[in-house]
Amino acid sequence: MKMIIGGRWVDKDEKIEVQNPQDGSIIDTVPSAEGEDVENAYRIAERGADVMRRLSSYERYSILKRTAELLEENLEDFSRIIALEGIKTIREARKEASRAVNTITYAAEEAKRIEGEIVNVDADYRKENRFGYWVREPVGIVLAITPYNDPLNMVAHKAAPAIASGNAIVLKPTYLTPLSALKLGELFLEAGLPKEALSVITGKSSKIGDVLVKDVRPRVITFTGGVEAGEEIIKKAGLKKVMMELGSSSACIVAEDADLSYTVPSVISGSFWAAGQNCIGVQRLYLQKSIHDKFMEDFVDKIGQYKVGDKLDEITDMGPMITKEEADRVEEWVNEAVEMGGRLVIGGRREGNFYWPTVLENVPTEAKVVRKEIFGPVVVVFPYETIDEAIREANDSDYGLHAAIFTKDINKALYAAKELRFGGIMINDSTDFRVDYMPFGGYKKSGLHREGLKFAIDMMTEIKFVAISLT
Numbered sequence: 148m149k150m151i152i153g154g155r156w157v158d159k160d161e162k163i164e165v166q167n168p169q170d171g172s173i174i175d176t177v178p179s180a181e182g183e184d185v186e187n188a189y190r191i192a193e194r195g196a197d198v199m200r201r202l203s204s205y206e207r208y209s210i211l212k213r214t215a216e217l218l219e220e221n222l223e224d225f226s227r228i229i230a231l232e233g234i235k236t237i238r239e240a241r242k243e244a245s246r247a248v249n250t251i252t253y254a255a256e257e258a259k260r261i262e263g264e265i266v267n268v269d270a271d272y273r274k275e276n277r278f279g280y281w282v283r284e285p286v287g288i289v290l291a292i293t294p295y296n297d298p299l300n301m302v303a304h305k306a307a308p309a310i311a312s313g314n315a316i317v318l319k320p321t322y323l324t325p326l327s328a329l330k331l332g333e334l335f336l337e338a339g340l341p342k343e344a345l346s347v348i349t350g351k352s353s354k355i356g357d358v359l360v361k362d363v364r365p366r367v368i369t370f371t372g373g374v375e376a377g378e379e380i381i382k383k384a385g386l387k388k389v390m391m392e393l394g395s396s397s398a399c400i401v402a403e404d405a406d407l408s409y410t411v412p413s414v415i416s417g418s419f420w421a422a423g424q425n426c427i428g429v430q431r432l433y434l435q436k437s438i439h440d441k442f443m444e445d446f447v448d449k450i451g452q453y454k455v456g457d458k459l460d461e462i463t464d465m466g467p468m469i470t471k472e473e474a475d476r477v478e479e480w481v482n483e484a485v486e487m488g489g490r491l492v493i494g495g496r497r498e499g500n501f502y503w504p505t506v507l508e509n510v511p512t513e514a515k516v517v518r519k520e521i522f523g524p525v526v527v528v529f530p531y532e533t534i535d536e537a538i539r540e541a542n543d544s545d546y547g548l549h550a551a552i553f554t555k556d557i558n559k560a561l562y563a564a565k566e567l568r569f570g571g572i573m574i575n576d577s578t579d580f581r582v583d584y585m586p587f588g589g590y591k592k593s594g595l596h597r598e599g600l601k602f603a604i605d606m607m608t609e610i611k612f613v614a615i616s617l618t
Contacts, residue, residue: 148325150178150349151332153191154342157184163322163349167231168467168500169458174231177325180350185358188317188346189288193364195315195343196287202341204259207311211255213338214307218331219248225299225330227459232324233298235421236463247300247331250583250600254307257600261312261608268614276617283608285313286366286388290359292352292380294371295469296424298324302331304583305369306345308603310335314367315344319359323469325349352376360384367607371426373520374592390606391594392587394520395548396430397578398541400563401442402534403435405553409575411445414526417551417577419453419504422465423524424473427549427571427579430521432528433537439530447493450504467500468523474500477523481505484514484527492528512543520546534559538566547590549578570597 149156159178167174178184199207218225222244229240263282269275291305302320309316320328325347332347348355360368360383369390370380377393399417401410418429434442458466468474478497484507485491494505505525510517516527531537541550551573552563564572570589573580581587588597596606 148175148177148329150180150184151329151336151345151347152184152188153195154336154340154345159184163325163351165232165324165326168234168469175326177322177329177349180348180355182355182358184348184350185355185362188348189362189364191343192288192315192317192346195341195345196285198341199310199313199315199344200285200287202313204261207258207313208255210335210339211251211258211307211310214334214340215248215251215255217334217338218244218251221334222248225327228326228330229299230458230466232326233295234424234458234466234469236458236466237461238463239421239466243297243300246583247303250300250303251307253584254303254311254600257308257604258311260601261604266612277614278617279612279614281610281612283312283605284611286607286609287314288365289314289316289367289369289607290365291316291318292359292368292370292372293318293320293328295321295324296421296426298327299331300583301371302328304598304603306331306335308600309607310340310344311600312604312607314607317346317348317359317365319348319350319352319355322349322351357383369598369603369606377594388606390596390598390603392426392548392589392598393592393594394426394522395546395589395593396517396520396544397427397548398431398433398544398550398567398569399429399578400433400531400534400537400541400550400552401435401438402552402554402556402559403437404555405438406555407438407442407445410553411442411449413553413577415446415449415453417579418526419450419465419524420579422468422502424469424522425579426520426522427581429526429551429578431517431541431544432526433531433541434528435537436530436532443492443528447506450493450506453504455501455503465504465524468502469500471500473523474502477502477521477525480515480519480521481507481525484510484516487511487514489514489516489527494524518545534563538563542566542568545592548593549573549580549589551576551578551580570594
């Protein structure tokens with residue numbers, strides 16, 4: 148495929164091969180962008196921003212609504228692209244594609260709800276015969292940088308609110324999974340988005356990342372990725388608004404009164420969705436001692452039935468890691484945990500890019516599988532006596548994106564919700580629960596600000612205040 152610059156398809160002599168992580172086969176190629184392509188995209192986006200800010204709310208709503216309709220008409224094609232270029236099984240890919248339809252639809256509705264407020268400036272005794280109001284206006288250009296684990300819906304989460312709020316967008320998907328983003332860009336244009344308002348640039352961050360981030364023309368950067376990359380962007384961005392979702396080490400607490408028939412399957416799904424390459428997947432699991440053995444018996448039995456293999460096979464539960472390097476890293480971290488005294492309960496098996504669902508116990512808290520984001524199909528289990536102990540250990544992390552607690556006691560649940568230092572607390576749901584209009588983001592190193600359509604629009608708009616004298 149070609150890349151999109153200012154709504155037009157652009158090719159380059161130098162290509163990047165898009166590989167299926169399952170077997171290394173080449174699915175397609177995309178252009179390897181250079182600095183001149185970024186400059187061209189921003190130059191056109193300046194014109195696009197002028198066009199977009201003049202569109203009515205209804206016109207922006209209509210473009211997004213039509214995009215969602217086109218996506219729904221092509222769900223199976225998009226699902227197959229997601230599965231081929233990425234790490235999701237075809238069943239997981241279908242869920243992502245359906246979510247993207249919802250995300251864009253929600254954004255369309257939010258385009259009608261970008262409101263302001265009357266300000267009673269005459270409440271000041273010196274300001275008689277005056278009134279004021281404020282409104283939200285688009286920032287101009289939004290730069291979006293997206294990861295591989297949700298190659299379609301993550302693009303929707305950034306592009307749709309940018310369009311809803313009247314901005315031009317320059318999007319750089321990861322070079323590992325660019326095809327979903329390009330295909331969605333095609334739908335935006337088919338739905339009537341002004342050509343100048345959209346660029347989807349394909350390339351490696353090592354080559355064009357600094358040029359994209361340092362440029363003064365984008366007013367907002369929205370980024371999803373690792374902490375180290377996020378810190379580099381902050382250093383280089385300059386005077387811009389920055390939205391970041393930087394990962395997690397999600398903690399899940401299971402109390403002794405939890406309904407295990409519901410809890411065990413929920414935790415398994417939360418742990419191994421997308422082969423654990425899920426920023427809100429369960430990584431640290433805290434089991435009250437009185438139910439530890441029963442939970443682990445059911446947990447391990449069901450994990451043992453998990454089918455790992457061909458992503459396009461309807462019966463497959465889990466696909467591969469995105470690259471050999473990532474599979475190597477997960478294997479190294481698990482081996483380190485075992486060498487430090489941890490016990491391998493199940494899993495620890497590696498074949499190529501596939502790493503089987505893995506559960507560890509008795510792992511020292513200084514091990515990488517505890518302290519860092521594993522971003523792989525690995526869960527570390529810890530027993531606890533009291534809820535305060537579990538909360539204290541869950542909070543002992545540099546991350547704070549999502550946490551969960553399973554209990555029938557509403558007092559215990561709300562106490563945990565108050566004390567857990569995470570951006571999202573799920574009660575009787577796994578940590579990976581998310582609806583696409585909720586405020587999504589975390590504490591500490593998990594990021595800055597919140598995604599979710601309304602909340603992203605707040606970041607992608609500026610407040611303008613107007614005061615009127617009636618003399």
